[in-house]
Amino acid sequence: MQHDDLIKRFEELLANNTRSFFDSDEFDILIDYYLTANQYHKAIKAVDFALEQYPYSIDFLIRKAQLLSANKETRKALELLVQAEAIDPIHPEIFMTRGSIYSIIGLPEKSVENFKLAIEHAAGAQEIVEDGYLYLAFEYENLEQYEDAIYCLKKTIDLNPKNNAALYELSFCFEVCSKDNEAVEYFDKFLDKHSYSDCAWFNLGVVYNRLGLFEKAIEAYDYVIAIKEDFAPAYFNKANSLANVNQLKEAIACYEETFKYEKPEAITYCYIGECYEKLKNFEQSLINYNRATSLDPNLGDAWIGMGIVMDQQDKLTEGIHYLKKAIEIDKANADYWYVLGDAYQKLGFAEEAKESYKKVIEIDPALENIWLDYSNLLFEEGDKEEAVEVLALGIKHHPDNAELFYRMAACLLWVGKKQEALTYLQSALQLDYKKHKEIFKFLPELRKNRTVLDMIKSYRKR
Numbered sequence: 001m002q003h004d005d006l007i008k009r010f011e012e013l014l015a016n017n018t019r020s021f022f023d024s025d026e027f028d029i030l031i032d033y034y035l036t037a038n039q040y041h042k043a044i045k046a047v048d049f050a051l052e053q054y055p056y057s058i059d060f061l062i063r064k065a066q067l068l069s070a071n072k073e074t075r076k077a078l079e080l081l082v083q084a085e086a087i088d089p090i091h092p093e094i095f096m097t098r099g100s101i102y103s104i105i106g107l108p109e110k111s112v113e114n115f116k117l118a119i120e121h122a123a124g125a126q127e128i129v130e131d132g133y134l135y136l137a138f139e140y141e142n143l144e145q146y147e148d149a150i151y152c153l154k155k156t157i158d159l160n161p162k163n164n165a166a167l168y169e170l171s172f173c174f175e176v177c178s179k180d181n182e183a184v185e186y187f188d189k190f191l192d193k194h195s196y197s198d199c200a201w202f203n204l205g206v207v208y209n210r211l212g213l214f215e216k217a218i219e220a221y222d223y224v225i226a227i228k229e230d231f232a233p234a235y236f237n238k239a240n241s242l243a244n245v246n247q248l249k250e251a252i253a254c255y256e257e258t259f260k261y262e263k264p265e266a267i268t269y270c271y272i273g274e275c276y277e278k279l280k281n282f283e284q285s286l287i288n289y290n291r292a293t294s295l296d297p298n299l300g301d302a303w304i305g306m307g308i309v310m311d312q313q314d315k316l317t318e319g320i321h322y323l324k325k326a327i328e329i330d331k332a333n334a335d336y337w338y339v340l341g342d343a344y345q346k347l348g349f350a351e352e353a354k355e356s357y358k359k360v361i362e363i364d365p366a367l368e369n370i371w372l373d374y375s376n377l378l379f380e381e382g383d384k385e386e387a388v389e390v391l392a393l394g395i396k397h398h399p400d401n402a403e404l405f406y407r408m409a410a411c412l413l414w415v416g417k418k419q420e421a422l423t424y425l426q427s428a429l430q431l432d433y434k435k436h437k438e439i440f441k442f443l444p445e446l447r448k449n450r451t452v453l454d455m456i457k458s459y460r461k462r
Contacts, residue, residue, distance in 0.1 A: 164199040171203040198228040217241040232261040266296035300326040334364035402432035429459040
């Protein structure tokens with residue numbers, strides 16, 4: 001192994017507690033070796049011996065400060081940087097290291113100040129300027145100043161177009177700021193100059209996917225794969241886009257392609273299971289959902305998938321077990337409770353269905369259809385007044401949902417509150433006249449109600 005003799009000589013020095021001369025480059029090699037080997041204490045010994053031989057070396061003072069901060073000895077690290085600053089008050093690495101320490105201890109404003117000073121005193125050293133802008137961007141993100149972060153990331157990429165960390169981070173900031181169109185424009189221009197950047201093509205694909213432009217996303221991921229055949233995330237994301245345009249067999253093949261380049265992951269098997277489920281190939285769907293739960297027993301989506309497939313196979317009684325398993329894993333998942341409630345209702349377990357629907361509303365009242373489904377169950381079970389109460393609460397949460405108003409009007413007519421019902425019907429017609437047939441789907445007998453028909457007719461003329 002390279003540097004074996006050097007390491008052996010240093011190890012003997014440590015064992016015998018003796019001293020020997022090493023030049024500064026040799027100390028750098030020793031420190032790097034022990035850091036790579038995760039032998040922190042020997043790395044510290046090496047830097048301490050280096051400082052004995054070179055007591056005024058700023059580089060070794062900074063390296064020791066970096067080692068101490070990595071070991072969470074931040075106070076000692078900052079004290080060492082003060083010593084280094086006394087020797088050279090504008091050394092950029094002092095500011096870089098101090099900025100990193102302030103970041104670790106949660107002082108982003110001080111961190112920003114030091115990274116700016118590092119850039120200012122870099123004297124044209126591109127690597128320091130590049131790292132300075134990148135770390136500055138991270139701190140601006142910590143401060144939720146994303147516009148400033150975007151500026152710094154663009155500066156980083158201008159200095160080094162191959163800085164993939166900056167490209168990924170820029171994509172993230174565009175997403176946080178809801179600047180998808182600006183992201184597309186940026187990556188398009190970047191790719192005009194750097195057409196072989198697999199990272200840029202990948203991030204462009206992510207943006208297109210987010211915009212619902214799945215065909216363009218697929219094209220972007222194809223470029224990634226052409227440039228870097230073993231880029232597993234590109235296959236995975238391409239598969240997601242293919243599934244979104246219902247090219248399910250192609251999506252399955254693409255998901256399976258990831259297994260050539262990385263260890264199979266539970267989520268990939270889960271998505272394959274979902275594709276087979278949509279293809280009505282329930283046997284393969286269950287096989288893949290089972291593979292997912294074998295790799296990750298806490299993947300709730302796979303358990304839910306199995307329960308839904310069991311329902312499709314007319315084995316819902318057995319499927320309930322899998323739905324409950326998902327909820328054990330994630331009790332705060334409204335979608336899981338919703339599926340369980342639907343399953344209970346289908347099996348005729350009304351009380352269990354009610355409890356499940358209540359949980360959905362408690363967790364996520366923003367799910368609009370739950371108000372219709374829960375009130376419908378209550379209505380069918382004879383709890384008409386309670387159904388009205390649920391709809392009233394649903395309307396408070398969703399005052400622009402016409403279907404809730406139509407349903408409320410129907411329920412109120414049923415319980416004999418005609419005037420109140422007509423007020424809700426009027427509101428429903430004002431919100432969305434085209435959905436007026438919803439009231440007849442719920443209560444077909446209202447097709448014979450002259451008052452209801454006349455009110456609907458009056459809005460048709462408008």
